[in-house]
Amino acid sequence: xxxxxxxxxxxxxxxxxxxxxxxxxxxxxxxxxxxxxxxxxxxxxxxxxxxxxxxxxxxxxxxxxxxxxxxxxxxxxxxxxxxxxxxxxxxxxxxxxxxxxxxxxxxxxxxxxxxxxxxxxxxxxxxxxxxxxxxxxxxxxxxxxxxxxxxxxxxxxxxxxxxxxxxxxxxxxxxxxxxxxxxxxxxxxxxxxxxxxxxxxxxxxxxxxxxxxxxxxxxxxxxxxxxxxxxxxxxxxxxxxxxxxxxxxxxxxxxxxxxxxxxxxxxxxxxxxxxxxxxxxxxxxxxxxxxxxxxxxxxxxxxxxxxxxxxxxxxxxxxxxxxxxxxxxxxxxxxxxxxxxxxxxxxxxxxxxxxxxxxxxxxxxxxxxxxxxxxxxxxxx
Numbered sequence: 001x002x003x004x005x006x007x008x009x010x011x012x013x014x015x016x017x018x019x020x021x022x023x024x025x026x027x028x029x030x031x032x033x034x035x036x037x038x039x040x041x042x043x044x045x046x047x048x049x050x051x052x053x054x055x056x057x058x059x060x061x062x063x064x065x066x067x068x069x070x071x072x073x074x075x076x077x078x079x080x081x082x083x084x085x086x087x088x089x090x091x092x093x094x095x096x097x098x099x100x101x102x103x104x105x106x107x108x109x110x111x112x113x114x115x116x117x118x119x120x121x122x123x124x125x126x127x128x129x130x131x132x133x134x135x136x137x138x139x140x141x142x143x144x145x146x147x148x149x150x151x152x153x154x155x156x157x158x159x160x161x162x163x164x165x166x167x168x169x170x171x172x173x174x175x176x177x178x179x180x181x182x183x184x185x186x187x188x189x190x191x192x193x194x195x196x197x198x199x200x201x202x203x204x205x206x207x208x209x210x211x212x213x214x215x216x217x218x219x220x221x222x223x224x225x226x227x228x229x230x231x232x233x234x235x236x237x238x239x240x241x242x243x244x245x246x247x248x249x250x251x252x253x254x255x256x257x258x259x260x261x262x263x264x265x266x267x268x269x270x271x272x273x274x275x276x277x278x279x280x281x282x283x284x285x286x287x288x289x290x291x292x293x294x295x296x297x298x299x300x301x302x303x304x305x306x307x308x309x310x311x312x313x314x315x316x317x318x319x320x321x322x323x324x325x326x327x328x329x330x331x332x333x334x335x336x337x338x339x340x341x342x343x344x345x346x347x348x349x350x351x352x353x354x355x356x357x358x359x360x361x362x363x364x365x366x367x368x369x370x371x372x373x374x375x376x377x378x379x380x381x
Contacts, residue, residue: 001065002042004035004296005172011035012060013067022050023073029292031067036168038260038289040296048072116143124148130288169259173317180235180318181356187368190336192346194378213331214305215276217348219381221303221326222246222267222275224370230359231324231352231367232300240323240358245269249299249319250279252286260286261319263299272381307331307348316353323355 001011014032024030029041030050051069055061116124116131120143124131129151136143194216202210225232225246233242246268249261262285264270264278285291302319307330314327329349336345350371352364374381 001033001061001063001067002293002297003063004033004040004293005168008035008063008168010060010062013055013057014039015057016053016068018050018053020050020052024048024050024070027294033293038254038286038291041290041292043293044070046070115141116148120145120148124151172319176317176320180320180323182318182353183356183361183364184315184351184353185361185364185368186313186349186351187372188334188347189350189372189375190338190345191331191348191375194375195331195346197378209273211272211276212279214328215272215279216375216378216381217305217328218248218250218264218267218275218279218303219270219272220371220374221301222248222270223374223381224367225301226268227370228359228363228367230363231354233323233358234300234321235323235355235358236321243300245300247298247300249302249322250282251302251304252283255287260291260296261299261302261304262286262291262295265295265298301326304328313349314351316351318353318355323358325353327351327353 001013004011012034014034016031018024018028018030024044025047026043026045028044030044031042033040033042048070049072051071053068055065055067061067115136121131123129123145124143129148131143131148134143134147134151136147191213195213198211198213198216205211229242230240232246233240235241245266247263247265248267249263251259251261253259262282264275264282267275270278282291282295299319299322301322302316302325304314304316304325305328306314307328310330312329312332314329316325316327318325327350329351331346331348333344334347335342336347337343338345350368352368354364
């Protein structure tokens, strides 16, 4: 059972997507696991052949518990039965795993296919609605856009799951504030030129291809990290471990409450348009519980943007084992001295919350300065 977040203790195996004897390669999705923050597609980390499925779907087991065995390609079938999963620790949250699952029982039944118009299917994808869960009301059996939208409004986690998610978030943040020596820095950045440039760029794009300012900010963060690499990585076993690529964890609010921060991988190598596409995809799949495990574990730094909620300044809490979090508030018009005159400019408050064990305030200030410089030259991003 993989660790899919610093606050995760147990996970529930929902479904196997492979069978014994099946060949797999690194990165293949082999199972679906439910955590307190939703269902996650779990990837395999090595090439090989599935030997045995040790845990049955529906079983809740602790992190680190054996789920399946894998053998190298070319190796013969095992001469002895596969190891049974160890019983879970005593307590209501983790009942003991059951015996090895036969292939027939492990295979999931395919969902019933429903007829749906292309427009309704697109709307379902936009809203993160599983069309297999919609029962069409019309006599022709075709799902309508209205039925998709009604289903979207109904996608709210049960109260007990909302409480579990809030409890998990609270536990992780309490640990963070207890163990990590936070320091905070902030800077007001004139983004008038960046917004004007973005408006001109969007005029040349179709409506579906237009870019939000959030993507510009994410790109600037990824590039600024090159100047201050000690903000990008993890504090593990008493030391900082730098991460060369910038996998930006993006804070996404879930319907019905809760927060998740999946990663846009290799953001430093993506254009603003590519970051926008990746961001839209993550938001959609986060709200439909269809993220991959690597997207929840790979983030090397988190970026949160609460500007749409009217917040001017964000003071974040680091998500361990990361060592920094960048926050952005709303863009507001402010009197600003420029070229010796007072002008009305569009300004955003950027904040940095960092781990004092991995960096010092001077280096954090250099990061915010780099961010400011990059946003004054948006065409270079």
